[in-house]
Amino acid sequence: MRIGIDKMAFATTNNYLDLVELAESRNVDPNKFTIGIGQDQQAVVPPTQDIVTLGAAAAKKLLTPSLIKNISTLIVATESGIDNSKASAIYIKHLLGLNDFTRTIELKEACYSATAGIQFAKGLVAINPQETVLVIATDIARYGLNTPGEVTQGAGAVAMLISANPHILTLEDTTVAYSKDIMDFWRPLYATEALVDGKYSTNVYIDFFKQTFTRYQQLTGHSLADFAALTFHLPFTKMGKKGLESILGDRKDRVARRLRQQLTASQVYSRRVGNLYTGSLYLSLMSLLQNGSLAAGDRIGLFSYGSGAEGEFYTGILEEGYQKYLNDIETDLAQRQKVSVTEYERLFSSQLGMNSEDIEFDDTDDLSPFILKGQKKHQRI
Ligand code: CAA
Numbered sequence: 001m002r003i004g005i006d007k008m009a010f011a012t013t014n015n016y017l018d019l020v021e022l023a024e025s026r027n028v029d030p031n032k033f034t035i036g037i038g039q040d041q042q043a044v045v046p047p048t049q050d051i052v053t054l055g056a057a058a059a060k061k062l063l064t065p066s067l068i069k070n071i072s073t074l075i076v077a078t079e080s081g082i083d084n085s086k087a088s089a090i091y092i093k094h095l096l097g098l099n100d101f102t103r104t105i106e107l108k109e110a111c112y113s114a115t116a117g118i119q120f121a122k123g124l125v126a127i128n129p130q131e132t133v134l135v136i137a138t139d140i141a142r143y144g145l146n147t148p149g150e151v152t153q154g155a156g157a158v159a160m161l162i163s164a165n166p167h168i169l170t171l172e173d174t175t176v177a178y179s180k181d182i183m184d185f186w187r188p189l190y191a192t193e194a195l196v197d198g199k200y201s202t203n204v205y206i207d208f209f210k211q212t213f214t215r216y217q218q219l220t221g222h223s224l225a226d227f228a229a230l231t232f233h234l235p236f237t238k239m240g241k242k243g244l245e246s247i248l249g250d251r252k253d254r255v256a257r258r259l260r261q262q263l264t265a266s267q268v269y270s271r272r273v274g275n276l277y278t279g280s281l282y283l284s285l286m287s288l289l290q291n292g293s294l295a296a297g298d299r300i301g302l303f304s305y306g307s308g309a310e311g312e313f314y315t316g317i318l319e320e321g322y323q324k325y326l327n328d329i330e331t332d333l334a335q336r337q338k339v340s341v342t343e344y345e346r347l348f349s350s351q352l353g354m355n356s357e358d359i360e361f362d363d364t365d366d367l368s369p370f371i372l373k374g375q376k377k378h379q380r381i
Helices: 019-025 030-037 051-062 065-070 088-096 113-127 148-152 198-220 237-248 254-266 277-291 329-334 341-348
Strands: 003-011 015-018 041-044 071-077 103-107 132-141 154-164 169-179 229-232 299-306 310-318 337-339 374-376
Touching: 003 051, 003 113, 003 277, 003 329, 015 019, 015 341, 019 030, 019 041, 019 148, 019 341, 030 148, 030 237, 041 341, 051 088, 051 132, 051 154, 065 071, 071 088, 071 113, 088 103, 088 132, 103 113, 113 132, 113 154, 113 169, 113 277, 113 299, 113 310, 132 277, 154 277, 169 198, 198 237, 198 299, 198 310, 229 237, 229 254, 229 277, 237 254, 254 277, 277 299, 277 329, 337 341
Parallel strands: 015 337, 041 154, 071 103, 071 132, 229 299
Antiparallel strands: 003 154, 003 169, 015 041, 132 154, 169 310, 299 310
């Protein structure tokens, strides 16, 4: 039985920051941000948006009335959860109007957990081919104003349906997961921003990619020539380049040229949105599907990485007509409004965060389908 990704949709906020303007305001050469890090724009999050509103907005784009009735399990992957106990998935399930007979759960392991969600969903569908599982990766990446990580912030959600006879990507059986107790990036319960050992985290990422990819090759006998493209978790687009180059070295042959071109196609949207944490790999897959040179039957490799740390390399085979099962990201991004650095700083500091007071946000400027109105008696509205 073929099982895999049937439909995908992406949502982000309506505002973005130009990173050349951020560089100027931080007294940094803009080329460091646009070339050295590989980011041009970044999603800016107003207080009226959070992982629940973003996750629900992405899922709303792919749900039809019959799907709403038929989703059997909702898995929300996030590392920017809004509650230490209650799953964000319960709020999202309510906003989407899903059937009450739905299994609903949140998963956490930094940027990796959406991949675990997909593998778990595949297992559920293998047991019962009638199941349709909705997996949502939703996050807000915050490092803090004036920090080295600031340029690698971002926000957004990718929603995916996992089912039998998928229309986008059939998942292949060999998959390699790898985990180790490592302190490269973490966020203690009392912190609203991540703590990170930036350079170390990039080295661990590359090490985990090489470990999982090498073992995948040993298990399958596949070589780079067997791939139409490799996609990567993109905390910033240069990271994907570092990952790919770590196995290509100085190869300049046809295969290496193809993989480099496809990597550029997979980076288009991340350059303009920033890090989505759990959703980053899947936004890069969507970017590849909409901007790369691909054909049905092509094999695509996916490298998922979450700090702390866990990696997984797995693959899928592209289905005929996959283009029709993705939302039009280019059009959505073109409709966003640019905000100044001062406005970004104001919005950054007005998110709900650790605030425990009653609060009501002004939502007049936010045209998103779902709005966080504030909080009353410690309950989000
Ligand atoms: N023109 C062009 N390039 C320039 C330049 C200029 N004027 N000035 C600097 N650069 C280049 C540097 O040469 C460097 O390139 P290489 O990495 O290819 O050598 C690049 O710009 C970055 O410069 P620095 O190394 O000096 O940057 P930095 O000290 O400011 O830190 C960072 C960069 C470590 C990525 C930092 O932004 C950070 O900590 N980010 C958050 C952590 C992160 O995203 N880690 C990724 C792996 S962990 C993960 O993937 C999980 C997750 O999502 C967090």
